[in-house]
Amino acid sequence: MTFCSLRRCRTLALLSSALAFTSACGSDQSAQQTAAAPPPTVLVIPVTTTRVANIIELPGRIEAVRTAEVRARVDGIVERRLYNEGTDVKAGSALFLIDPRDKRAQLQQATAALNRAQAARMNASSVVNRYGPLVSRKAVSAQEYDAALSDLRQAEASVLDARAAVDRARLELEYTTVRAPISGRVGRAEVTEGALVSAASATMMTTVNQLSPIYATFAQSSSELLDFQQQIRSGALKVPSLSAVQVRLILENGQDYGIVGHLNFADLSVEPSTGSQAVRAQFPNPNRTLLPGQFVRGRIEAGTIGNGIRVPSRAVQISNEEATVSTVNSEGIVAKRTVELGGQMGTDWIIRAGLKTGERVIVEGWQKVQPGQKVTAKRARISGSTPASR
16 A cells, blocks of 8 residues: 555544534534523413303205296297396286187187177076966966976076076186296296197296295205204203204305394104205395305204303314314423314304313414424413413
8 A cells, every 4th residue: 555545544533533523512512502492482371161051053955945836827929028137127027929819709708608608598587477477377387387498407507507608718718827826036937938838748938936035945864863853851051942953154265244134944754765854944135145056054053051061263274174282281291182063153163072271282382383392382472461481
């Protein structure tokens, strides 16, 4: 080995020793700094029980209070559509005109038949009036008089039959003007001018929906309903009368409808295919925001729970359809707890299960801590209170 090679090896050895020493010193300094760093501070609130609303959130669909299918009641050709599609109409408003000429002719024919029947009755009545005095004088036999009475009764029956035919012909003539059976919003026309409609097949012409007030129908699992009834029987849940139960709607775009409705119907039978029962609420709909067929979510305030738990929504973490909160024990150690959420009351979540009275929930700072980590817990400011060290 040459002198240069020996010198190069010694230089490398000295550099390696210096780097190792520097690294060791850096590690010791980092460890000292880590050990000296104080635990992070988080804000917590204690878990307490209070009377809270029992909010049940269910999927639902909007339905019209009344829906009338407008169908043809006479045969004929549609001459004109007399309304604007998608507008509000009053009960009795004209919607379509069916060619009335045939029905008008039938009415005239029935009127003529009535006139003949009335003339025949007048003649039969005059015969009876003439025969009356003659029977007592034996100028007319009793048999002839009875025959005259029989003719009068038949003439009177013919008049009633003809009058009924006139009424029927007049009614069918009125049916040629198709009118709205209820007040509401009329839909698009199912037939156009020139179409042949039939009374026998009850040709659909249009639909009228009453939109204010309006119904929202929800489906609730029968098993959940059994649990609900058990809570009522045990006294854990206080429920008002059906008509006093308030319901709020969440629209398809996530917005709150804003107008409060009330339950007005609960089905007593279970749908075999879904295992659910139907409940229905009624809502004012002054601006026609709610339309039949819309999907909504209903937040039903089904009574109150005496020992409910509420936590601020900012303390709840929701991921993969699982809700969790972070808690701090008496030694200041963080733990993550899975909870079952109920409904929302303002900015708070109602906790159905997963927390106990006296536990401390982190409301601020949970993002910067991990389970098992030691923290400094301070009382969060709630309702104007000053944060206090716990």
